[in-house]
Amino acid sequence: MRVISIIADLSVPDLDEAKGFYADYLGLRDEEFNLGWVARHTSPDTGAHLQVLTEDASAPMNPVVTVKVDDIDTALREAQRRGYEIVHPLTTEPWGVKRFFVRAPDGNVFNIAEDH
Template sequence: MRTTRITTNLRVADVDAARSFYTDYLGLSTEEFNMGWVARYTSPETGAHVQLVTRDASAPEDSVVSVHTDDVDGAYREAQELGYEIVHPLTTEPWGVRRFFVRAPDGNVLNIVSHKD
């Protein structure tokens, strides 16, 4: 699999309540998106970013990171071939991403995702 970016997914009780810490204090001033249950904030100067998540909208478990790839279908096949546990099957979500969740041998759940161009 070719990883193009990794985004940390921080669990928060309320995205809007947590926002000011990440924007005002950390300076992540660009809100790339906010779906209510997930929002990503980015520094326009450095590109540093974080994703805040209350509870994933469609997966049975929350992921600790989102691993972006340009070939999510290939990554899914490879995970299956290697015998890794698929937590959430390969799905094209209503909000426009194609993704699946896989459990790493250490127990962490990763969101493997590709955005539509």
């Protein structure tokens, strides 16, 4: 398994309200997508980006980070082999992502994802 990218996932009460800060103040003007509960904002100049989310649509909690990988099945097997808690099972989501959530030993929850 290879990590392709890591994206901060920030929990916010309201996506539209958050957009003012992240898009206007920080300059992350390009909204790559907005599913109504999660949106990704990206700088058109540098490509720097982050995601804001209110409440995950299909998982029991919000992750702190999304880690995109090139082989989701290997990532899951390795997490299980190491005894890490899987808090959201491997799922192919309607929005085109295959993912699972794993809890790190420090308690942080990571969204491990592969685009399909």
